[in-house]
Amino acid sequence: MNLRHKTLLVTTLPLLGLLVILYSSYSAILQRSYGRLERQDAQRNLQRVDETLAGDLAQMHSVTQDWAAWNDTYAFIQNANPAYIESNLSKYAFESLRLNVVALVNRDGDLVYGAGYDFETRAFLPFPSDLAQQLTPESPLMQFPHLAYHHKGIMVVNGQLMLVVVEPILRSDATGPARGALLMGRTLSDEVVDTLALRTRLDLKLHLLDDDLPETLQTALASLGEVSDSTTPATLVRSHSADTLEGYVLWPDIYGNPQALLEVKLPRDIYRQGQISRYYLGWSLLGSYLIFTGGMLLLLDRVILRRLLRLSQQVQHIGRSNDLSQRVQVQGTDELNQLGNQINDMLGELQISNEKLATEQQKAEQLLLNILPAAIAGELMQAKTSIPQHFDEVTILFADIVGFTSLSHHLSPIKLVDLLNQIFSAFDSLAEHLGLEKIKTIGDAYMVAAGLPLRRPDHAEAIAEMALAMQQVTTSFKAESGEPLEIRIGINTGVVVAGVIGTKKFIYDLWGDAVNVASRMESSSEPGRIQVTAATYDRLKDYYQLEYRGRTAIKGRGEMETYWLLGHRPDALFCPLKKFSLEAHNPGAVLGP
Known part of the structure; x- marks a missing residue:
């Protein structure tokens, strides 16, 4: 065994043991960190769905509030003038406001006007009977402790989930007394759920708790527990496979009772990134090990090592400074000198390409800024x-x-x-x-x-x-x-x-x-x-x-x-x-x- 082999053996064995310890420690740390990040990201995505649905509900509330605090509506409850319906509640009104149900109820619980609307057939439908039963004077939906009070949330109507807003009918200046209530509803149909999925860029499904839920969903429902005393929907995140996470949200209805289960499937991008990081960690440690070992051997030939080290330092400096006008300097006439010349040629081409790209990008950005506001652009x-x-x-x-x-x-x-x-x-x-x-x-x-x-x-x-x-x-x-x-x-x-x-x-x-x-x-x-x-x-x-x-x-x-x-x-x-x-x-x- 010569000195070179002995040097290799003495340097590689301790370094190999250190490499194994470092990989094991950092791998465990990365796995826990990426797991925590994955769950936080899943919770944020579930919250985005809640926020998007809450935004739709807020938009409906704004429309309902405008219609309820209107002198024409206030007068219609008393005189039931058909001209009000012809002027304001046409098919166009239902379609533009994206409403499936509109009801006007007086203080005695009488349905002055009630109609449903089907967007596919573009035809009016009878007002849902199960919804009419909930608009009696004793119903919670008809109770308004004060004039600014309203009801909004989710209800089950004709076996489908529906966003519902109920407002007291007032004068245009928002004064009373209230002559009844205005109800507006939008069905959470499959098309609406698909639109919600498109807006949030998530793979989601909505299940009624009355449905015959699969065993997996029943298990998730049991884990979510009761939410009757909770001010925010209960959420659950669990892994489905190495490629998919499952997220669940239990949504209460307008009365506070659990009504719907939101299921969201999320790609495990963060988990895969963690696996890739562990993979690169292993290869990085192994590469460091090989480089260090090779450096020990290259000490036998200091001239080559020094020239390579100098060339490496110049390239790294150019990379850190991002100044493509700089050039590497390599002495001699051998392959290292040719490599330096090739790097300089490549830097020159990159500099020209980068300048052209920066010029065109600046033109494109300036053109967009002339058309749109800076924040939107x-x-x-x-x-x-x-x-x-x-x-x-x-x-x-x-x-x-x-x-x-x-x-x-x-x-x-x-x-x-x-x-x-x-x-x-x-x-x-x-x-x-x-x-x-x-x-x-x-x-x-x-x-x-x-x-x-x-x-x-x-x-x-x-x-x-x-x-x-x-x-x-x-x-x-x-x-x-x-x-x-x-x-x-x-x-x-x-x-x-x-x-x-x-x-x-x-x-x-x-x-x-x-x-x-x-x-x-x-x-x-x-x-x-x-x-x-x-x-x-x-x-x-x-x-x-x-x-x-x-x-x-x-x-x-x-x-x-x-x-x-x-x-x-x-x-x-x-x-x-x-x-x-x-x-x-x-x-x-x-x-x-």
């Missing part, structure tokens, strides 16, 4: 999709240039578009300076909103400043006749849903009744004036001059109280938004031809 670039968001308070502005249609008969299309571009470019500059979100332009109409996608407390004040500045900008432009152009503006504040839908030609848009009302404010306004709703008035009255216009007939909403926004109040001591100066902002950009 970032979400799309990272997750390739964007989920619409709910905003409780947003102020929306619609503006329309008065007489633009008649002006189009006197100007060529090119001059007309150029004039419109100058006006809207000035508007865009104002919106950017005030931190507003331009939504879209349709013809000579301009739409802008504040309070999204990033929430801000001064959304109403920001829109007010925008409206006043838009008046100044528009009057600075002159039509072909030489007369200043006028603009008609409408503003409303309320709840909206905002986001990007579809997969092509992205556009950030808003949905909700507040948007429709804002559009009606503009269409019913007068040239050169700014009309706002009572909701916006309440947020601006302390800092701006507003004039009561009166009750104005608004299409689809009846009469509404509206106001004229005139300007700033000289006696206002403080405004959340710093007063916007049009000239100081960009005096050249806002002056028209």
Whole structure:
């Protein structure tokens, strides 16, 4: 046995024992850590399903609350006027609101109106008898301790789970006395469950506890136990196989009794990652062992070791610094020198490719930022999709240039578009300076909103400043006749849903009744004036001059109280938004031809 073999034996045996101890210890630590992470991730996924269903229920509650606190509904309970049903509860209403059941019950428990709706056949159905039996005066669903009280949750109707919301019927100003109750329900059909699975990106199923459950589900149900005294649904996570986890949630009904069992199958990606980590750990330790042993032997040839070590250090430094302009330096004319030259050639090609890629990526990102808000664009670039968001308070502005249609008969299309571009470019500059979100332009109409996608407390004040500045900008432009152009503006504040839908030609848009009302404010306004709703008035009255216009007939909403926004109040001591100066902002950009 020569010295080289003895050196190999002395260095490899202790290192091999240390390798086994390290692998065993780290493997056990990794297994426990990944197991804990796996269960935490499964719990978060189950919570996501709960949160998604709760969001649907909250959306239904908002719709039911709007319909229940409405003078037309309040009057219908008393006079049962068929015109109310014809105008408001058509097939389109059921489909747009995604409702399967609507019931209007008076204080005596009489069903003034009740109907079901089938989305597949697009036909009305009789009101479910088992649901009608639960709408008696003594029923818990008809008990409201106070006017703001409501019921919402899950019920079994005709053997199917249904999301149900029950609200007391009040006047539009949410005052009583209550004349009955409004019930709206949405069936958790297979299509709805499939949609829920698509939205959460989970493989899930929903089982009624009355169903003949398989043995595996009965075992899970027994493990979940009773949830009658629990404020949150009970959950259970267990392994099904090496590739799948099973998660269960026991959902109570609207009365607090266990009613449905949610089953979610989750891929064991974290578990597999743990196995891969253990695999790489073993190979990493084994590689370290071999490298160290080989290094001991390479001490016999220091010249080669030193050159290899130097080359390795240079490559690692380039990798850590991520500076592809650096080059490795290898002396000599042998294979190590050729390897260094090949690495330098590869670095040069990578540098060129990286520069081209960075340039194209910057162009693509800038183009997307010009189309969508920064937060939405970032979400799309990272997750390739964007989920619409709910905003409780947003102020929306619609503006329309008065007489633009008649002006189009006197100007060529090119001059007309150029004039419109100058006006809207000035508007865009104002919106950017005030931190507003331009939504879209349709013809000579301009739409802008504040309070999204990033929430801000001064959304109403920001829109007010925008409206006043838009008046100044528009009057600075002159039509072909030489007369200043006028603009008609409408503003409303309320709840909206905002986001990007579809997969092509992205556009950030808003949905909700507040948007429709804002559009009606503009269409019913007068040239050169700014009309706002009572909701916006309440947020601006302390800092701006507003004039009561009166009750104005608004299409689809009846009469509404509206106001004229005139300007700033000289006696206002403080405004959340710093007063916007049009000239100081960009005096050249806002002056028209």
